[in-house]
Amino acid sequence: MKISLPELKKQVHQMPMDVRWGDMDAMGHVNNAVYFRYMESVRIAWMTAVGAVPQPQGEGPVIANAFCSFLRQIEYPARLLLTLYVSDPGRTTFETWTTIEREDQPGVVFAEGGATVIWVDFPRQKAATLPQWMRDIVAG
Template structure:
């Protein structure tokens, strides 16, 4: 795996649930934010596209809880690409006096032609990220 992006962000008050910790669904948003920031570094995401990345699965192991006002770091890695897809891996850390691993996740991204509803080969701009 190759580390391609690191994102630091605050835990927001609204990220917490009634039990006083970050809701499990929000961890997927943290991973999404890191993934979008990484893609925006080499793609123009401001324009609609008929060929675009689609997240086809996502998984997360919750190791420790996060709470407001934690600061977190999301480290994003990519694994060897296939013809039209690649896996992403994430580590979510709580920052502070110590950097503590709180969650690990992964997902599969597939490039899809939205008109044909079929996968297409990864663009050169994406393949260049694996070098």
């Protein structure tokens, strides 16, 4: 099943990543759980770049859910291009979307997925209002 990225998504980050030998499973392709690590890597790189780093005694982002559609198998060796999009800033959340391509096959999406990010007050263990600076970044 192919998901559709929302029309109002905003591309915010892109990064290359090498498939490691250990990313493969017994069937000789990248293990399905590893795709979530790839999506996490691009999401964390972007969040770090914009200053959205969790502060254990304060507030920060947490993933509320994550999903992935596996469209084509990826095998080692490969160099990937991960593209991150954001959309739909709400009171406490926003959406992230990721596409995974091989650099040697531009425009061919091998997997796509996303995650809902919720802003959390860590000491209280409760959702917090998405800061205006983050809302501005996501809304663009």
